[in-house]
Amino acid sequence: MTTDAIQLDTETLERERRELERSWSSRPGLLGWLSDTDHKSVGKRYIVTALVFFLLGGIEAALMRIQLARPENALLDPDRYNQIFTMHGTTMMFLFAVPILTAAGLYLVPLMIGTRNIAFPRLNLYGYYVYLIGGCLLYAGLLVNQAPDAGWFSYVPLAGPEYSLGKRIDIYAQTVTFTEISALITSVEIIVTVFKQRAPGMSLNRMPLFVWAQLVTGFMVMFAMPWVAVATQFLAADRLVDTRLFDPSAGGEPLLWQHLFWFFGHPEVYIIFVPALGFISSIVETFARRPIFGYPVMVLSLVITGFLSFGLWVHHMFVTGIPQLSESFFSAMSMMIAIPTGVQIFCWIATLWAGRPRFRVPLLFALGFVVVFIIGGFTGVMVASVPYDIQVHDTYFVVAHLHYVLLGGAVFPLFGAFYFWWPKVTGRMLSERLGRWHFWLFVIGVNLTFFPMHQLGLAGMPRRIYTYLPETGWGTLNLVATIGAMTIAASVAVFLVNLMWSLSEGAPAGDDPWEAPTLEWATTSPPPPYNFHLCPTVQGRSPLWQRPADQPVVSGLRTDMREILVTTMLDAEPDSRMRLPEPSVWPLIAAIATGVTFIVLIFTPWGLPLGAVLLTGAFVGWGWPRGKDQRLQRSEERRR
Amino acid sequence: MIQFPGAHSAHDPAGPQAVLVHRLGDLLYAIATVVFVLVVTALLIALFRRRAGEAVDDPARERGMATVVAIAAGATVATLVAVLLLSFGTGRRLTATPPPGALQIRVTGHQWWWEAEYRDASPDRWATTANEIHVPVGRPVTLELQAGDVIHSFWVPNLGVKRDMIPGQATSIWFQADRPGVYRGQCAEFCGPQHAKMGFLVVAEPQAQFAAWLERQRDSARTPADSLTRRGREVFLASSCAMCHTVGGTPAGGRLGPNLTHVAGRRTIAAGTLPNVRGHLAGWIIDPQQIKPGAHMPASAIEPDDLRAILAYLESLR
Numbered sequence: 002m003t004t005d006a007i008q009l010d011t012e013t014l015e016r017e018r019r020e021l022e023r024s025w026s027s028r029p030g031l032l033g034w035l036s037d038t039d040h041k042s043v044g045k046r047y048i049v050t051a052l053v054f055f056l057l058g059g060i061e062a063a064l065m066r067i068q069l070a071r072p073e074n075a076l077l078d079p080d081r082y083n084q085i086f087t088m089h090g091t092t093m094m095f096l097f098a099v100p101i102l103t104a105a106g107l108y109l110v111p112l113m114i115g116t117r118n119i120a121f122p123r124l125n126l127y128g129y130y131v132y133l134i135g136g137c138l139l140y141a142g143l144l145v146n147q148a149p150d151a152g153w154f155s156y157v158p159l160a161g162p163e164y165s166l167g168k169r170i171d172i173y174a175q176t177v178t179f180t181e182i183s184a185l186i187t188s189v190e191i192i193v194t195v196f197k198q199r200a201p202g203m204s205l206n207r208m209p210l211f212v213w214a215q216l217v218t219g220f221m222v223m224f225a226m227p228w229v230a231v232a233t234q235f236l237a238a239d240r241l242v243d244t245r246l247f248d249p250s251a252g253g254e255p256l257l258w259q260h261l262f263w264f265f266g267h268p269e270v271y272i273i274f275v276p277a278l279g280f281i282s283s284i285v286e287t288f289a290r291r292p293i294f295g296y297p298v299m300v301l302s303l304v305i306t307g308f309l310s311f312g313l314w315v316h317h318m319f320v321t322g323i324p325q326l327s328e329s330f331f332s333a334m335s336m337m338i339a340i341p342t343g344v345q346i347f348c349w350i351a352t353l354w355a356g357r358p359r360f361r362v363p364l365l366f367a368l369g370f371v372v373v374f375i376i377g378g379f380t381g382v383m384v385a386s387v388p389y390d391i392q393v394h395d396t397y398f399v400v401a402h403l404h405y406v407l408l409g410g411a412v413f414p415l416f417g418a419f420y421f422w423w424p425k426v427t428g429r430m431l432s433e434r435l436g437r438w439h440f441w442l443f444v445i446g447v448n449l450t451f452f453p454m455h456q457l458g459l460a461g462m463p464r465r466i467y468t469y470l471p472e473t474g475w476g477t478l479n480l481v482a483t484i485g486a487m488t489i490a491a492s493v494a495v496f497l498v499n500l501m502w503s504l505s506e507g508a509p510a511g512d513d514p515w516e517a518p519t520l521e522w523a524t525t526s527p528p529p530p531y532n533f534h535l536c537p538t539v540q541g542r543s544p545l546w547q548r549p550a551d552q553p554v555v556s557g558l559r560t561d562m563r564e565i566l567v568t569t570m571l572d573a574e575p576d577s578r579m580r581l582p583e584p585s586v587w588p589l590i591a592a593i594a595t596g597v598t599f600i601v602l603i604f605t606p607w608g609l610p611l612g613a614v615l616l617t618g619a620f621v622g623w624g625w626p627r628g629k630d631q632r633l634q635r636s637e638e639r640r641r
Numbered sequence: 642m643i644q645f646p647g648a649h650s651a652h653d654p655a656g657p658q659a660v661l662v663h664r665l666g667d668l669l670y671a672i673a674t675v676v677f678v679l680v681v682t683a684l685l686i687a688l689f690r691r692r693a694g695e696a697v698d699d700p701a702r703e704r705g706m707a708t709v710v711a712i713a714a715g716a717t718v719a720t721l722v723a724v725l726l727l728s729f730g731t732g733r734r735l736t737a738t739p740p741p742g743a744l745q746i747r748v749t750g751h752q753w754w755w756e757a758e759y760r761d762a763s764p765d766r767w768a769t770t771a772n773e774i775h776v777p778v779g780r781p782v783t784l785e786l787q788a789g790d791v792i793h794s795f796w797v798p799n800l801g802v803k804r805d806m807i808p809g810q811a812t813s814i815w816f817q818a819d820r821p822g823v824y825r826g827q828c829a830e831f832c833g834p835q836h837a838k839m840g841f842l843v844v845a846e847p848q849a850q851f852a853a854w855l856e857r858q859r860d861s862a863r864t865p866a867d868s869l870t871r872r873g874r875e876v877f878l879a880s881s882c883a884m885c886h887t888v889g890g891t892p893a894g895g896r897l898g899p900n901l902t903h904v905a906g907r908r909t910i911a912a913g914t915l916p917n918v919r920g921h922l923a924g925w926i927i928d929p930q931q932i933k934p935g936a937h938m939p940a941s942a943i944e945p946d947d948l949r950a951i952l953a954y955l956e957s958l959r
Contacts, residue, residue: 078934079834152831158808159791159833164752249809255792256807291698294706320794320829321805322812325736329729336721343717344710346680351706354687355698368684375680379673382721386728388735389669391803392651392662395794395829461649461798463829466837470914472646 018534020560025117025531027584036586038122039530043129044108045426050129051101054136058092059493061085066450066486069479072471082467083150084169088143090153091173094269095180096136098411102276103187103222105418106215108426110191112521112528113209115200115537117565118581120193123588123623128186130592135179138600142172149173152465154266155236157247157258162240171240171603174233178599181230188222191215198565199573200520201555202539206300209519209542210286210293213300214279217307221272224311229265232258242606256321263314271310271338273407275303277414278345281367284417285349287517288364289356292543295348302341309338319390328387335385339378346371361515362436366417369444370409377405380455398458404451416443416496423500424514428526429507435499442492449485453478518543536566539573591619645909645916647825647842651798655824655845656817658735659801665731672720735801739815743781746774750786750793750806750828753835753936754899754912759855768858769887771899772841773907776818777851783815794830797843805830818845825913834935840913854906861890862902862958873954876947885938888958898938905958911936923952 027037037043064085068077077085111119119125142148149169151160160170195216199208208216236258238244245251247258286293293299315323315331349371358364380402384390393399416439424430462475469475513522522545524533536555541547555575558564563581568574598612654660695702749756759768776782786795788806796803802816818824828839846854865871874891877883883893889902904910907917911932915921924931926948929938943951 079837080935083831083834156792156830159831164791164833255809294703295710298710320803321807322810322814325732329732332728332732333725336725339721340714340717344714347710347713350680350683350687351710353684354690355702355706357692358688368688371684372681375677379669379677382673382724383666383669386665386669386724386731388662388728388731389665391735392659392666392798392801394803395796395831459651459798461651461825461827463796463827463836465831468837470646473649 014534017560021531021534022529024560024562025529027530032586033584035589036126036584038118038126038582038584038588040107040111040119040122040125041426041528041530041532043122043125044104046129047100047104047107047132050133050136051097051104054092054096055101056493057140058089058097059490061089061092063486063490065089066483068467069469070483071480072469072473072476074468077467079467080150083465084143084146084148086465087149087152087155087173088139091139091149091176093407094153094273095177096132096139098273098407099180099184099222099269100132101415102273102411103184103191103215103218105280105415105422106191106218106276107187109422109521110194110212110215111198112425112524112532113212113519114195114198114203115520115523115533115539116194116198117532117536118563119190120198121190123582123585124186125190127588127592128183128190130589131179131186131595132183134592134596135176135183138172138179138596139176142169142176147172149176154259154262157236157239157255158249160236161247162243163248165240168603171237174237174240175599175603177233178230178237179596181226181233182595184222185226188219188226191219192223195219196570197567197576199568200537200539201566201568201573201575203568204572205570206297207539207542209279210282210296210299210303211276211279211519213303214275214277214282217303218272218275221268221275221307221310225265225268225272228261229269232261232265235261237602241602256318259318259321260314263317264311266317267314268310270406271306274410275306277370277411278303278306278342280414280418280421281349281370282345283517283519284363284367284414284421285352286543287421287515288359288361288367289352290359290516291352291356292518292546293348294351294355295344296542299345299348302345305341306338309334309341313338316385316390319387320394325387332385332387336382339382342378346375361420362431362433362440363417363421363515365437365440366413366420369440370413370417373405373409373413373444373447375409377402377407377409381406393458395464396458397454397462397464400464401451401454401458404447404454408447408451413443416440419496419500421515422521423503424507424510425521425526425528427504427507428510429503430510430514431499431503431507435495435502439492439495439499442488442495446485446488446490446492449488450482451485453481453485457482513545516545518546520544585623587619587623591616591623594619646840646913647823648799649797649825649827651801653799654801655799655820655822656801657819658816659799661731661734662801665727668727669724672724676720739781739783743783743815744776745783745785746776747785747787748774748795748806749789750795750832750839751789752791752833753828753839753933755795755839755841756789756899759858761859766859768855769900770858770903770907772909772912773844774841775844775846775851775854777848778818778821778845780848781815781817783813785811785813787811791832792830793828793832793839795826796829797824797826799824800843803829818843821845821847823908827913835933838912838914838933840909842908842913844908857906857959858903860903862888864890865954865957869950869953870957873950873952873957876943876950877954880943880947881939881941882951901955901958903958905956919952919956922955923948926951 027033068074147169151165155173158164195212235246239246245253247253247255282293312334316335319328420431420436457475457478510526512525520537523537538553555566564578565581566575567577567579569576594615598608601611602608654663747758755772757770757774761767786804786806788808793806800816802814804812804814822845824843826841826843828836865874878893885895885898887894887900910917911925926941928940929936930940
């Protein structure tokens with residue numbers, strides 16, 4: 002457990018490696034696959050699942066754009082359209098953006114901080130299954146014509162029992178609950194892993210900015226998500242057992258829903274945005290070939306963004322008639338949050354200025370992020386102004402704004418991150434050529450789709466309309482937007498082709514194809530189940546750029562079981578060793594029990610006692626002491 | 642005269658508040674454009690400047706960059722504070738108490754139409770209409786907004802007014818039309834299947850014309866003058882129409898749908914969706930679901946003769 006240099010002969014190393022391989026590999030067979038608790042497997046499953054939902058949400062977007070391409074189009078009737086736009090928002094926010102951005106953290110954070118697995122690996126697997134069940138529930142609803150149809154923020158009373166019959170909104174409420182559970186679990190995983198498992202020497206002020214971004218996101222999730230879980234459970238209760246929390250005729254309050262929802266919903270936007278900032282910092286640093294300029298300022302900006310994001314929610318409610326004094330406060334906060342983001346953009350520009358930029362695809366996406374995102378930032382300042390918001394609130398101007406912010410602020414960085422880390426995950430490079438096609442089509446598509454929407458909003462087009470009259474004159478710009486959407490579809494198709502091509506044809510990546518500074522590039526691509534043969538130590542912020550010849554490694558960890566090094570929170574000094582649990586199928590069983598509980602709760606309150614029984618059983622089984630497994634026992638006997 | 646669908650653009654302000662917001666918007670665009678150009682230029686220079694033989698970590702340059710970043714951050718803060726103060730200033734003028742002598746109108750949002758009530762000290766002079774709000778030019782109008790079912794949002798782009806109508810919560814806003822004209826408004830908050838076709842018109846006219854219009858709205862419906870309209874009224878009162886619609890001065894007193902006492906005087910039907918002409922009116926009565934799927938008005942199986950009579954009756958309700 003010391004970090005002192007000791008002599009290691011090749012034979013011992015090889016024996017250790019084989020032992021590590023045995024201890025950390027997942028078990029064989031289907032059951033082994035289902036119980037695999039490796040953070041990389043779970044992370045990859047999250048990412049693949051979220052990508053599938055991204056494509057489904059994209060198909061929904063395309064359907065909407067086709068419907069709106071000309072006035073009085075009859076492709077979708079209002080009932081279908083309203084389901085589809087609600088599915089698009091719900092899918093993109095709850096099933097795509099948050100899961101994929103935090104899953105990038107699940108995959109990368111342990112590698113970046115030089116540990117073997119994430120904290121609580123079984124809980125992590127449980128979180129994934131809960132998310133998967135939630136997503137499947139929503140789409141099962143769509144198949145039986147029970148997809149939610151009141152918008153992704155489902156305002157009451159429209160979403161209440163009186164105006165939304167059937168089970169559509171109940172499915173929405175429970176889907177959201179599932180994804181909240183999974184997001185909360187991910188946040189706990191990341192926070193604990195970052196605080197307690199960093200490589201010796203990686204004090205907090207040496208942590209990669211990506212890890213900082215994930216840490217800040219973890220805390221934001223922890224404080225924001227419970228509110229929407231409360232809100233959706235209130236809604237479910239109103240609908241199932243007639244609690245009337247939101248029913249004004251019984252003393253309930255429709256605005257309560259809006260407060261609860263947006264108290265989650267605005268931090269949510271930053272929960273999506275902050276991890277993306279982490280991607281950009283990693284990419285800019287690597288492709289400018291120098292450390293990020295102003296590291297302490299960057300860290301502070303991330304933290305401040307996290308705090309400020311909780312003080313903005315009322316700007317979604319500027320036209321509800323709340324008092325002017327509170328509007329002014331939230332207006333000021335909404336503008337001030339532009340400051341930390343602006344400072345980060347300045348620091349990236351400075352980094353590129355002083356560095357020697359290499360124009361590879363990941364950097365292109367980072368640059369695309371800056372340009373597209375700041376347009377969304379400007380319209381963000383506009384909608385933060387109460388008087389201006391009165392005119393554009395709930396119009397296509399807002400649709401333009403939020404897509405500039407979310408596509409610019411999250412999807413551009415995400416695509417950049419794909420090109421950047423794909424070689425690490427798969428061991429193969431993506432095609433630069435296809436990547437450039439993907440990038441340019443995407444830039445053109447995004448601007449062609451969303452820029453005209455600013456004008457449409459000012460020309461009087463409200464959000465969420467399934468059609469419009471020819472006399473309104475909105476036809477031309479809508480057609481342009483539809484052509485843009487098709488361009489985006491083409492760019493995503495190029496991206497998918499690139500992924501498929503790379504899996505079979507891509508050039509082998511090697512350990513560190515980009516000459517990047519952080520620890521994930523110190524191991525093989527793809528990394529072995531135990532991540533690092535010899536766990537690294539760190540002496541600065543860019544460990545792979547300052548690798549001294551006599552860089553110590555961690556030794557003394559047991560290789561015959563899943564043991565990790567626990568370090569102190571601030572300075573990452575070695576503290577203790579800890580055994581991580583073996584793979585288990587109980588997370589799957591517990592997730593199924595959770596799923597049954599919430600799905601039964603859609604139909605009857607008896608889901609509650611049923612769930613209590615099922616979940617008690619599942620968690621008792623999960624935690625039941627099993628003694629040492631036989632393999633470990635044999636190994637211990639050998640040692641004696 | 643059919644003015645359909647009415648002006649609907651925030652770029653063409655027709656009232657004092659809309660002018661203020663428009664001016665603020667122009668200023669914000671100007672600022673955004675300047676900042677965008679500055680940032681993108683800085684980015685392009687950073688990427689493509691010549692860097693022959695430079696050291697990557699020249700301490701003098703690092704210090705220089707720190708200064709520049711600090712100045713840029715300071716400029717960002719200053720700009721945002723300026724924008725915030727401008728925005729507060731505009732906001733104060735928008736929400737200032739309306740000048741005295743404002744006209745009071747109560748507007749209620751329903752799924753998917755608008756009810757407008759012009760109240761008066763004596764209740765027999767109240768006037769109720771739907772989907773078309775007449776206002777005098779140059780006089781402030783105070784709206785008392787409420788919702789009949791779910792949340793709607795009252796929005797007229799040219800007049801710069803938008804306010805959510807939330808069940809259980811009455812709010813009030815005021816506006817003023819400085820130019821005569823027909824301005825289209827539309828529901829801005831998603832309110833169910835026919836949110837898209839929930840429009841209305843604000844008709845701004847000179848005071849005298851407005852006063853005459855309001856006087857007419859206070860009257861009961863005209864008595865049928867010929868046999869066809871008389872028959873139309875009989876059919877109307879005997880069929881399901883009367884269950885949801887009011888025609889002043891007749892037994893028809895339903896309040897689920899728009900008040901039809903002076904329906905023929907309105908420019909549009911189906912909440913700003915169709916011009917009020919005979920063909921559209923007939924199509925709407927026979928099968929509203931064709932025009933607004935999900936609307937609460939059911940289709941009617943009416944004999945052609947009866948339909949002609951009803952149309953004649955409705956067209957007589959000036």
